[in-house]
Structures are given as C-alpha cells and as structure tokens.
Amino acid sequence: MPVLKEDELKMQIKASQFANLYLIYGEEKYLVKHYTNLLEKKVVDPAFADFNLHIYDGKNVDLDDVAVAVEALPMMSEYACILIKDLPVDSLNAEDSQKLEAIISDIPETTVIIISLPTLNVNLKSTKCRKLTDAFTKNGSVIEFSHFTLQKLIKLIEKGAKDRGCTFGFSEANYLISSVGDDMTVVLNELEKICAYKKSGVITKEDIDAVIVKSMQARAFDLAKALVANNCDTAMSILDTLISMKEEPISILGAIITPYMDMYRAKVYLSGGLRAEDAAKDFNYKNKEFRLTNAAKSASKYSVKQLRSFLEVLFEADNMLKSTSVNSRLILEQTITRLLLVSNGEKI
Numbered sequence: 001m002p003v004l005k006e007d008e009l010k011m012q013i014k015a016s017q018f019a020n021l022y023l024i025y026g027e028e029k030y031l032v033k034h035y036t037n038l039l040e041k042k043v044v045d046p047a048f049a050d051f052n053l054h055i056y057d058g059k060n061v062d063l064d065d066v067a068v069a070v071e072a073l074p075m076m077s078e079y080a081c082i083l084i085k086d087l088p089v090d091s092l093n094a095e096d097s098q099k100l101e102a103i104i105s106d107i108p109e110t111t112v113i114i115i116s117l118p119t120l121n122v123n124l125k126s127t128k129c130r131k132l133t134d135a136f137t138k139n140g141s142v143i144e145f146s147h148f149t150l151q152k153l154i155k156l157i158e159k160g161a162k163d164r165g166c167t168f169g170f171s172e173a174n175y176l177i178s179s180v181g182d183d184m185t186v187v188l189n190e191l192e193k194i195c196a197y198k199k200s201g202v203i204t205k206e207d208i209d210a211v212i213v214k215s216m217q218a219r220a221f222d223l224a225k226a227l228v229a230n231n232c233d234t235a236m237s238i239l240d241t242l243i244s245m246k247e248e249p250i251s252i253l254g255a256i257i258t259p260y261m262d263m264y265r266a267k268v269y270l271s272g273g274l275r276a277e278d279a280a281k282d283f284n285y286k287n288k289e290f291r292l293t294n295a296a297k298s299a300s301k302y303s304v305k306q307l308r309s310f311l312e313v314l315f316e317a318d319n320m321l322k323s324t325s326v327n328s329r330l331i332l333e334q335t336i337t338r339l340l341l342v343s344n345g346e347k348i
Helices: 006-015 029-043 046-052 063-071 094-104 127-139 150-163 170-180 184-198 205-211 216-228 232-244 249-271 276-282 289-299 304-323 328-343
Strands: 021-025 053-057 080-085 111-116 141-144
Touching (some): 006 141, 063 094, 249 276, 249 304
C-alpha cells in the first residue's frame, strides 16, 4: 500500500476501512498521538478492548509474544488490534528485524497492527532499515507527520482562538510561535492558557507575555535583541533569568549563537543580491523561514565584518566553556560585554 497522506488516513478512519498494518511516525508528535488514539478507538470497540486490544512498549517488547497475539482471533469484534509504541525500527538487531518482517508480511485479515512512534524519532532511510521499510510499504500504510509549516500553524492558532471566543491576529500568532517554538503540543497548550486568560476579544502581545512560558531560545533571542539595542541592563537581566532557571551555560550560549548566525546568513545573502529567505534552501530552516526575515531586519545596522566579529566572540566563549574551569557565568557576562563593544564599533 502507498504512503498515506493525512486526509487519506482520516477517510479510512471515518469509513472504518482499515489497513492491516500502520506505521505512524514523524517530528510532529501531537499528530502521531492524535491519529494513533483515533485508530485505536475506531478499530476496537472500547467495550471489548480487554479482549481485543494488545498494547506493547516497543523499547522492551518480545516480538515472539507479538507474533502469538497477531494470530489470536477477535472476540465479539471485527478486529483485534496490536499497538506497539516507540519500537526502534531503525536500530533493531538482525534477529528482531527478521521477526518483525515475518510478522508484518503475514497478518491475518482480522488483525490490525499499529506501530506508533509518539516520542521516538527514527531514520527509515538508513541502509540498515531499508529492507524493513520496504516491508512496511508493501504490507501496510505508512504515514509521516512533519512539523506544520508556519502558515498552517498560524491558521491552526487562529481557528483555535476563534473556537474559544477569541481573535488571534497573524502578527500575534507569529509572535507566539517565535516565543514558544513550533511544536504543536506546546503551541496548543499555550493557546488554551492564553484564551482562558483573555476570555474573549482580540489577543495582544501583552496578553501572550502575561501567560506563556518562553522557551530558552526565545529568551536568548530577547537577549540578542537587547544587545542589538545596546541595552546592557536588559541583557544582563535576561541572563540572570536563564541562570535562575537552571539552564546549562553551554545551552544558553548555544541559544545566543543562533540569532547571530541567522543575522550573518541573512546579511551575506542580502549582500549577494539574494533574499534572506533564500538561505533556508541551503541551511536547515524548514518551517522556520521567519527567523531569517527577522534576522535581516536586525542585521541591517551591521556590516558583514561586524557580524563575523560577533561570531568570533561567541565561538571563543564556546571554546572557553568547554575547555576551561573559568566560572561559566563570568564567561557569559564577559561575552555579553564584548558583543556590546563590537556592536558599538569598538575594537576588542
């Protein structure tokens, strides 16, 4: 059977026309969990789940047990369902790979096997996994859920707010995503909190800031924004917040490096007569093109030479954090000071 699209899976579930095998995986774990739950509940009548639903933890599953369960006939139901969660299909040993291939190559018509990866990421294109992947596509339905594009995620936020009696504008939705990241589970949780706080009406950035817990990356971006604005006090205050949150210094620095790297890439592309967003094609900015758009605005006040100096300062700090016993907070504070000096055009 072919690789399924989301709409095709929806139709199968609605019509109760199931494949005998599903592999559900991908970066967007919210959708992996959502459709796994829909399938599980539709394939097996909840009243007879004790007899017909067999759930296994893929991290320590005995595939011999699975093989026995697959052959069991359903009781008072059309199907028996085998659900295996987080099976590391790309790192199984040779024996287990052969066992799994044998299981999925001869599934009874009365059995539906769902292999779902709600927390695990796998590489189905690896050489080791190629034979098993071919067996999945030959004998069942494979569906991958990637992260939503920025546009689709914004539409989801706008609709979710409307369903809750609120209005979320494009700019505010974009701001929410840049503050908490593009993981759908996180975005929907924060949306729920914001709408409960607002109750009704148009949601503003102030409403968002009053409720959300910003990701470290978002706080680091705020730190970088403070540095671009030459606001040392704000930058040091954000650093204090990150340290009080027990964030690892190396992670804090890594998050600070990201917006400076974005600015450098955007500036170089613009200097070459291209658009800042064109860098997304050459670097890993899938569904994150907005970062380059924002970075281009921030980079407009700097020369390419200054941006290179910023990166030199940051990479020196990275080396110091990883190779010396100097107090990590001191290294970060010195780094902020040096970045401000470069921003002001001073030599360091």
